[in-house]
Amino acid sequence: MAQNPYVNLGWNPVPGEPGEVEKLRIQLVNSASALQTAYQKIDRLLGESSFWEGDAAVGFREALDGDLPKYMKDAHRSLTLAAGHLGAWHGGLTGRRELAHKYDAEAADHKGELKAANSRHEAAKQDPDLKLAGQTFEEGPELQAAQARLNAATARLNDAVTAVNKAQGALDDVMRKARELEGTHEAEARDLAKKLQDSTKDLAPEEPGWLSKALGWIGDNLTNILGVLGAVAGLLALLCTGPFGIAMLLAAGALSVATMASRLSDPQVRASLKDGFTKGEFDADFWENSVGLAGDFLGAVPGIGAVSRGLNGAVQSTRFASEAVSTGQFLGRFADDTVTAAGRIMTSGANPVGDLVVRAVGGGQGLKTAMDFASPVAGVGTAGFGLAADNIDGLNDGKGAATAIDTGRAGLFDGPAAASLIGNTVRLFG
Structure with missing residues (x-):
């Protein structure tokens, strides 16, 4: 299993390898080109009766003059369309991966801030001056000093709580953005699957059914x-x-x-x-x-x-x-x-x-x-x-x-x- 590159998010919101997508696109382009060349050669053989004559030539042309040329031409169109869709997917995937890395870096920063804020909060809760709230003092300077210390400790605790909430909110926000990015990525993947399926509709020959048989098994x-x-x-x-x-x-x-x-x-x-x-x-x-x-x-x-x-x-x-x-x-x-x-x-x-x-x-x-x-x-x-x-x-x-x-x-x-x-x-x- 591939290692998750977004360790601070904790999951991969945009699975996919642009390099592998590009390799597949190039393979489809090359296959489409090969089919086009083969179709052109067959079309030339069918059209040039002077190139090859005799009973063998007639039998050969009759064997070819059927669905094969059409299948080859249609398959070329299917592969060309599919290659175009993969090219568009490659660009989108690259952009979404860059955004995911940005969110991952932000998550790392916010986790550090949250850790520091939690430490500050723990320290503020242990401040001994907070215990002054339960004590009694004589009116005068002693009471005023105790009240000032209590107010300062309470303010530090409130500030620490605010810092924790702020850091947690920032982390939750970047996680939300990553989830939204994941949803966008999944929607784009479904759209690509539909386009790839449509690219073969009424164009390429029927599949032999091996995938259906495998899924059935x-x-x-x-x-x-x-x-x-x-x-x-x-x-x-x-x-x-x-x-x-x-x-x-x-x-x-x-x-x-x-x-x-x-x-x-x-x-x-x-x-x-x-x-x-x-x-x-x-x-x-x-x-x-x-x-x-x-x-x-x-x-x-x-x-x-x-x-x-x-x-x-x-x-x-x-x-x-x-x-x-x-x-x-x-x-x-x-x-x-x-x-x-x-x-x-x-x-x-x-x-x-x-x-x-x-x-x-x-x-x-x-x-x-x-x-x-x-x-x-x-x-x-x-x-x-x-x-x-x-x-x-x-x-x-x-x-x-x-x-x-x-x-x-x-x-x-x-x-x-x-x-x-x-x-x-x-x-x-x-």
Whole structure:
């Protein structure tokens, strides 16, 4: 994944690479030129009967004198139009990227100002002269001096609050501008997509349909695909550390939730589960779907736990804040607390059964690591096998074994680990 060049904004409001757009435009121009040259040569062959004569020449001209010349000419026009649209997009993209860099620099300045203002505010709140408001003094110079000190401390606190609000407002304003820029960029992208689509309308030959077939295959296998992606993300969360590992843990949770939703949206899955619970039809499909849903839930637990702890931390921080917290500040605290919680979950190494096995056999760190990796690696394998089995008839007989493996994983590893995490999270809210 490309690194975000706008680190102070926190996201890329104008995704796209002008250099790649220009390369594609040049390729389209060259392709259009090649098509034009080919069309001109074919047109010349069709028009110059003296250039080549005989039965072979007649057959050749009859073969060409059909849709091919028209397709080549129309394709040339399509590519030329598309190249023009990409050229316009390139210019707009370059300008929007420059504006995004400007906003990013402003965000950096305002964040520095906000940090300084917050420090000043914290110092002003600790001013001992503010405590003079609760004290009693005799009339005269002593009272006047105390009142002057209190007034000065109060003024400094008010000035500090004003500075915080001003800095926060400036930062929120530049973020708003960046969001508006993102909206403009997305609108321009949609407009470009429509223009590119229109440039091929009634001009170029029909596509062979590979894209539609690919999208159809993805739709037919969406649950399995999401399951594979979630399993891979979970394994990467275990393999990697730092921000990438945390991102993978949260991604695994989100993908598990998406897999569960996709699985339950299938009428056949719902019917299988209903028949199992209401009619006692505990067939292979029932167990496969039940174990799949259980695995989806267990895969989502770490991500949900991190988000729940992050939300709780943000709420608690807001409750005990000394002043009103803006939406931006709340979301920032929520994000920070979620990332912190995800990092703690990653390093907790919650694998009760695995740890029990290691202690029972007197194993060392190597065995513990192997036990920690046993379930995620097996999960990637069974998820990948499930996707393959739904597309290759010869693998259907192995689905029962994959379901059995997933059942063992859920009962021996993922279930106890999830129960421990859920218990810790519930106690946190308690």
